Amino acid sequence: MEVESALEILHSIKLADIMPSIETMPVVTADTDIINVLKILRSRHHVWVVDDRENRELVGVIRYLDVMDLLLPPEAHRFKLGMTSNTMRSILGGATRAGDVAERQVLTIEEDATVLDALMKMRKYRIQVLAVVKDGKLVGEMSLRILIDELLRLLRVGGAQWKR
Template identity: 55%
Template sequence: MDLERALNAFHSMKVNQLTPPCSQMPIVEEDSPIIDVLKLLRTRHHVWVVNNRKDMKLVGIIRYLDIIDIFLPPKGARLGAVSSVFKSILSGAEKAGDIMERNFLTINEDATVLEALEKMKRYKIQILALIDEEGKLKGEISLRILINEFLRLIRVGGG
């Protein structure tokens, strides 16, 4: 398969065909202890936060670099720094919901790879949560997953 045909096929694929099952994703509940988050972040770059495992409503994300705030002592509440003040363990942060970032980017589970790539470029991010119409977490799509799939496509097509 030539690269142009491979790219066209790649762009039209649905992201939900490529996402790992939720059982393989780094997910914690909002009231999970911070220790559970840290254990996941030993081998992951992010953790998705859901309200609970039954409903699976996505409420936040905790990124690897966000963890710096929980280890630092709280600084005085300066304008613009208020959110990180309360994320420190020394300020009383105990649960995933205390330290999660509520601003995360999602894409509909039926979106195409091209739509996901365009959103990643627009917002300069490498991962999107796949959600359904009710805001339930259905998967994730990352640049790494997309690279692997494209390489698989050209290998399979090219022999």
């Protein structure tokens, strides 16, 4: 299959058809101890925070780069203009649970959206992963890595050559 044809197919795929199962995703509840979140972030780029495992209402996300805020002392945050809310995101500032430090402004996309919809949103907001939701509940995620894997699968790369 040619790259152009593969991309056309990729763009039309519904997210629900290629997103990983929720069981394989890094998901914690809002009351999860911050140390357990750090253990997950050693090997993942983000952790989704939900209210509870059954309901899975999305509370927020903790990204790998957010660890800097966790490790800095509270006074280090005060030097950033307009970033005083991060003071409480520090372990020394009193953060003990995932819900204390989760970024609540999470970019989401509905599960019936297409890959093209997801790519457009990722580019617009310059992010690499979106929370996939249904009725406000976390049902999956979509990342650039997943999209790359799907394109390579469509091209049957492994033995097949790309045609231009």
